[in-house]
């Protein structure tokens with residue numbers, strides 16, 4: 001990989017309309033606020049849950065925000081929100097590993113067919129760019145969530161391959177665990193600490209990439225500013241073990257609650273991979289980001305045979321075991337940079353009168 005400078009094309013937000021599918025989730029809410037701050041003309045939130053939309057409407061009280069009830073599984077409902085849209089951030093998905101294991105066809109319907117609906121609708125409406133939000137679990141996938149998100153990338157690239165220059169640009173991003181996202185382990189552990197334990201650990205040696213929500217917004221923004229047809233972007237990220245995450249939380253909250261081992265859940269990996277060796281080989285190093293270009297050969301493989309790719313022996317997968325590892329103090333620092341964790345700590349301190357904790361990590 002040869003590093004190139006970060007290119008951040010300046011984006012003219014004036015007069016632009018953005019559609020965010022799954023817009024009431026953690027990513028959607030943060031991205032919507034960011035886009036409004038950037039001066040976008042209209043931000044459309046597309047999702048299934050009217051109550052979450054109502055909450056967001058009241059809390060943000062912003063006339064440039066528009067709400068559309070719909071489901072990516074229904075092309076008609078996507079089409080009705082797509083008219084006049086310039087940029088699409090496709091975040092709607094089934095993301096919980098265990099539930100996708102038990103209901104794989106639901107994951108197929110939302111993550112694959114739903115993504116196809118969003119992409120085809122955007123192309124038909126002549127949108128400028130679609131960014132599909134993916135996951136590290138799509139690389140060497142072993143669970144239904146990762147498999148369906150891997151196929152979302154393939155659907156995006158097959159559409160990208162048939163488009164002409166000047167038509168809608170289709171790209172994807174992959175990221176690892178978003179810290180404090182809904183249903184994820186950090187809010188779960190904090191809750192368990194507040195209730196006096198036990199902390200349920202699957203496997204202390206497991207590693208996960210740790211990405212603050214603000215970095216997922218940066219990644220998506222970087223993607224639409226820099227995407228060429230069919231690209232996949234990742235943001236370089238540090239990782240830590242789940243054991244160190246627990247140690248950091250105990251340290252911050254000044255507790256020593258019992259830790260109970262529950263074993264790996266269905267479809268879990270010990271370590272996650274953001275880019276496979278073959279992808280690292282093709283990737284363009286863009287500073288904090290990697291661009292993985294799509295393989296744009298057509299079906300006529302024979303003519304490329306003599307140019308077959310050689311993968312260097314020195315390269316490895318870009319995974320959560322070999323990336324930069326955070327120690328307990330560094331995990332504390334990262335946790336303290338999250339407003340949600342600081343809020344939890346403040347209320348915990350006022351409840352317990354514990355003055356120990358935090359800033360001495």
Ligand SMILES: O=c1ccn([C@@H]2O[C@H](COP(=O)(O)OP(=O)(O)O[C@H]3O[C@H](CO)[C@@H](O)[C@H](O)[C@H]3O)[C@@H](O)[C@H]2O)c(=O)[nH]1
Nearest residue numbers: 095096097135136137176177184185200201202203206242
């Ligand atoms: O009670 C628990 C629950 C989880 N874990 C571990 O904590 C880590 C993180 O778990 P979790 O926050 O549930 O995330 P993942 O299962 O890794 O998947 C998340 O991260 C993905 C990106 O990699 C997203 O796409 C998914 O939506 C999101 O659920 C994993 O190692 C789990 O084994 C525990 O130790 N104890």
